[in-house]
Amino acid sequence: MSNPSLLILPGDGIGPEVMAEVRKIIGWYGANRGLNFDVSEDLVGGAAYDKHGTPLTDATMAKAQEVDAVLLGAVGGPKYDVLDFSVKPERGLLRLRKEMDLYANLRPAQCFDALADFSSLKKNVVAGLDIMIIRELTSGVYFGEPRGIFKEGNERVGINTQRYTESEIERVARSGFEMARKRGNKLCSMEKANVMESGVLWREVVQRIGDTEYPDVELSHMYADAGAMQLTRWPKQFDVIVTDNLFGDLLSDLAAMLTGSLGMLPSASLGAPMANGRPKALYEPVHGSAPDIAGQGKANPIACILSFAMALRYSFDQGDEATRLEKAVEAVLADGFRTADLLGEEGVSPVSTSEMGDAVLKAL
Amino acid sequence: MSNPSLLILPGDGIGPEVMAEVRKIIGWYGANRGLNFDVSEDLVGGAAYDKHGTPLTDATMAKAQEVDAVLLGAVGGPKYDVLDFSVKPERGLLRLRKEMDLYANLRPAQCFDALADFSSLKKNVVAGLDIMIIRELTSGVYFGEPRGIFKEGNERVGINTQRYTESEIERVARSGFEMARKRGNKLCSMEKANVMESGVLWREVVQRIGDTEYPDVELSHMYADAGAMQLTRWPKQFDVIVTDNLFGDLLSDLAAMLTGSLGMLPSASLGAPMANGRPKALYEPVHGSAPDIAGQGKANPIACILSFAMALRYSFDQGDEATRLEKAVEAVLADGFRTADLLGEEGVSPVSTSEMGDAVLKAL
Ligand SMILES: CC(C)[C@H](C(=O)O)[C@@H](O)C(=O)O
Ligand SMILES: CC(C)[C@H](C(=O)O)[C@@H](O)C(=O)O
Numbered sequence: 001m002s003n004p005s006l007l008i009l010p011g012d013g014i015g016p017e018v019m020a021e022v023r024k025i026i027g028w029y030g031a032n033r034g035l036n037f038d039v040s041e042d043l044v045g046g047a048a049y050d051k052h053g054t055p056l057t058d059a060t061m062a063k064a065q066e067v068d069a070v071l072l073g074a075v076g077g078p079k080y081d082v083l084d085f086s087v088k089p090e091r092g093l094l095r096l097r098k099e100m101d102l103y104a105n106l107r108p109a110q111c112f113d114a115l116a117d118f119s120s121l122k123k124n125v126v127a128g129l130d131i132m133i134i135r136e137l138t139s140g141v142y143f144g145e146p147r148g149i150f151k152e153g154n155e156r157v158g159i160n161t162q163r164y165t166e167s168e169i170e171r172v173a174r175s176g177f178e179m180a181r182k183r184g185n186k187l188c189s190m191e192k193a194n195v196m197e198s199g200v201l202w203r204e205v206v207q208r209i210g211d212t213e214y215p216d217v218e219l220s221h222m223y224a225d226a227g228a229m230q231l232t233r234w235p236k237q238f239d240v241i242v243t244d245n246l247f248g249d250l251l252s253d254l255a256a257m258l259t260g261s262l263g264m265l266p267s268a269s270l271g272a273p274m275a276n277g278r279p280k281a282l283y284e285p286v287h288g289s290a291p292d293i294a295g296q297g298k299a300n301p302i303a304c305i306l307s308f309a310m311a312l313r314y315s316f317d318q319g320d321e322a323t324r325l326e327k328a329v330e331a332v333l334a335d336g337f338r339t340a341d342l343l344g345e346e347g348v349s350p351v352s353t354s355e356m357g358d359a360v361l362k363a364l
Numbered sequence: 365m366s367n368p369s370l371l372i373l374p375g376d377g378i379g380p381e382v383m384a385e386v387r388k389i390i391g392w393y394g395a396n397r398g399l400n401f402d403v404s405e406d407l408v409g410g411a412a413y414d415k416h417g418t419p420l421t422d423a424t425m426a427k428a429q430e431v432d433a434v435l436l437g438a439v440g441g442p443k444y445d446v447l448d449f450s451v452k453p454e455r456g457l458l459r460l461r462k463e464m465d466l467y468a469n470l471r472p473a474q475c476f477d478a479l480a481d482f483s484s485l486k487k488n489v490v491a492g493l494d495i496m497i498i499r500e501l502t503s504g505v506y507f508g509e510p511r512g513i514f515k516e517g518n519e520r521v522g523i524n525t526q527r528y529t530e531s532e533i534e535r536v537a538r539s540g541f542e543m544a545r546k547r548g549n550k551l552c553s554m555e556k557a558n559v560m561e562s563g564v565l566w567r568e569v570v571q572r573i574g575d576t577e578y579p580d581v582e583l584s585h586m587y588a589d590a591g592a593m594q595l596t597r598w599p600k601q602f603d604v605i606v607t608d609n610l611f612g613d614l615l616s617d618l619a620a621m622l623t624g625s626l627g628m629l630p631s632a633s634l635g636a637p638m639a640n641g642r643p644k645a646l647y648e649p650v651h652g653s654a655p656d657i658a659g660q661g662k663a664n665p666i667a668c669i670l671s672f673a674m675a676l677r678y679s680f681d682q683g684d685e686a687t688r689l690e691k692a693v694e695a696v697l698a699d700g701f702r703t704a705d706l707l708g709e710e711g712v713s714p715v716s717t718s719e720m721g722d723a724v725l726k727a728l
Contacts, residue, residue, distance in 0.1 A: 076558070090558045120597050125484045141505075141526060141560060148561050152529065158565030160526040162505060166519040192613070194440070194454045196505060197512050201522030225617040232596065232621040233484050249556070250614055253589040257596040 009044040013289025014299035015073020021301035021357030045075030045089035055092030074289035102269035104175035105137040109255035114333040119260030135248025169205040176242030177214040184239035263300030266307035283307040300339040328363035369431040373408040377653025378663035379437020385665035385721030409439030409453035419456030438653035466633035468539035469501040473619035478697040483624030499612025533569040540606030541578040548603035627664030630671035647671040664703040692727035
């Protein structure tokens with residue numbers, strides 16, 4: 001049997017430097033645990049635009065469709081702000097999500113014990129926090145038509161369309177319920193059914209899937225604005241949250257920030273199973289390309305490393321190896337290793353991106 | 365000259381009981397400061413539906429158009445969850461906003477010194493917090509067409525339309541800039557211009573209004589997801605924020621929750637000037653109808669009282685009287701008066717809704 005294949009897309013800003021650390025980890029798994037991957041690398045985002053005039057070439061897109069998993073760093077940067085909407089770095093990422101049909105975006109918001117003090121929230125509010133947000137990723141206002149800027153009389157109008165079909169809601173609802181079964185058996189679905197008909201349909205379909213297929217999972221519904229409030233007030237009331245693309249964008253970033261350490265948080269974007277049974281999958285850190293610190297060896301590689309841990313778990317059925325990697329990260333943090341984003345304690349001086357990667361390697 | 369007119373719409377849940385306290389305050393201003401209002405009262409939301417089968421009758425709508433200001437309590441409740449979308453309590457409120465053309469929703473998020481401990485955020489993060497969110501309130505996905513649940517092949521699809529014209533963006537941008545001039549001269553505009561064309565137009569128009577009409581105001585732009593993060597991380601970086609209807613719904617609720625005391629926060633919704641120079645205006649607390657505690661005398665009337673203070677300031681040009689009322693509220697809090705939502709300190713027992721109202725009266 002041939003090795004599973006990985007496509008690495010470092011992207012822009014700090015993407016390449018954090019990805020370099022992940023490569024070390026991948027190497028370690030080959031050398032020490034007999035887990036070998038066929039790794040290829042390509043361009044996405046601004047980096048692809050600079051070379052090819054497009055944030056994702058068709059060739060890269062085709063490659064992404066063929067591999068067992070894609071690992072992405074980050075896209076975007078102020079340099080590309082002037083570009084036309086259609087070739088902005090983000091379009092490369094959005095094309096990957098859409099064409100690979102990665103409808104379930106798993107965003108854990110977990111507060112690491114050693115880092116609870118970094119949160120802007122009180123320690124008792126966030127210590128031990130561990131929630132999972134499942135965000136729909138291939139539909140809604142991100143992709144709905146019509147969209148664009150149109151002339152209307154003597155002014156322009158900007159239009160986007162929020163749009164969800166029953167089957168789109170069903171499949172991501174199932175992802176939410178399945179995740180709930182693996183965790184605390186509790187799912188909260190968020191929308192604005194009091195204002196938007198797409199939210200009315202969302203709520204109805206999630207309720208039906210719950211009633212008919214997952215009667216054992218405790219299901220609740222919340223308006224997304226109340227969700228933003230409750231995440232801020234007492235996030236531990238939640239276990240698994242399922243929500244749409246746009247609400248998920250805001251709410252998962254909010255949840256990430258509760259933990260106080262954005263540089264720590266991974267994500268997985270999963271689609272339907274391929275012929276080999278593995279889901280289409282893309283893994284990426286939640287943080288952005290952080291152009292202000294790019295190339296300085298200051299970036300925290302852990303979010304990207306933990307994204308590879310998610311790949312081990314969700315793409316390669318190596319839950320134990322994923323846990324091993326997660327434990328190594330926890331150990332390194334407990335030992336006091338801190339990149340610049342995690343400073344604040346007295347007498348601690350920061351380690352560089354590669355020193356952090358090496359520390360994780362050593363802990364493995 | 366006849367007295368200015370006020371239409372009171374107590375609505376549902378705790379609406380009537382908090383409004384009863386506001387009536388005492390209105391009475392005080394008549395008796396002691398020579399500020400007399402012609403007050404009328406009517407139904408909105410579930411209360412209107414129960415009596416008339418609609419959450420807002422045409423007669424009430426017409427009255428709202430004629431008065432100098434509307435004061436609203438809250439709408440909604442689980443009893444009405446089963447109602448068809450078109451007659452839900454929220455539709456009454458949305459109709460008022462739309463037909464009165466109340467495009468600028470002012471949502472202060474202010475942390476009261478005496479209450480800083482109630483926040484789930486660290487005291488240093490929120491103490492002294494004072495930001496103002498200007499939310500567009502009459503357009504965007506709340507009102508865009510087409511909307512609804514449609515049949516498509518053999519399934520249904522839920523559709524809403526995000527839609528902003530240049531002039532809609534211009535007028536609310538001006539509200540934002542004007543507010544910034546009255547405060548710290550700093551405005552941050554939020555959208556998702558990296559994903560939505562309506563956000564591209566939003567950003568461009570806000571920038572143009574800034575460049576041409578308010579070059580003295582420091583303008584910045586932020587993606588709404590980053591905005592949710594930054595509000596959580598270090599909210600004091602903001603002074604005035606301007607954003608669209610849906611993002612404003614989530615972000616202003618998030619900002620409100622940062623202060624730790626939702627029962628304290630008022631809001632004003634303003635439209636264009638009427639013939640008498642006063643803006644069309646509706647004032648309401650940020651909190652909802654809280655059906656779980658309705659009718660028990662537990663509700664905190666301060667958000668609604670402070671909404672009346674906003675009315676004094678923005679509709680009746682009585683800034684000094686507004687400040688007097690706000691100071692009275694602060695004094696009452698400093699004296700240790702707490703409704704049930706503000707408990708937590710040892711040895712403090714809660715006062716009732718009407719005791720809180722009386723305390724404010726006394727402080728006046
Ligand atoms: C980069 C951007 C297009 C993206 C999004 O809006 O989905 C990002 O914010 C995210 O959450 O992954
Ligand atoms: C009650 C509801 C329709 C309303 C909204 O979504 O605008 C509320 O959440 C608000 O923010 O005033």
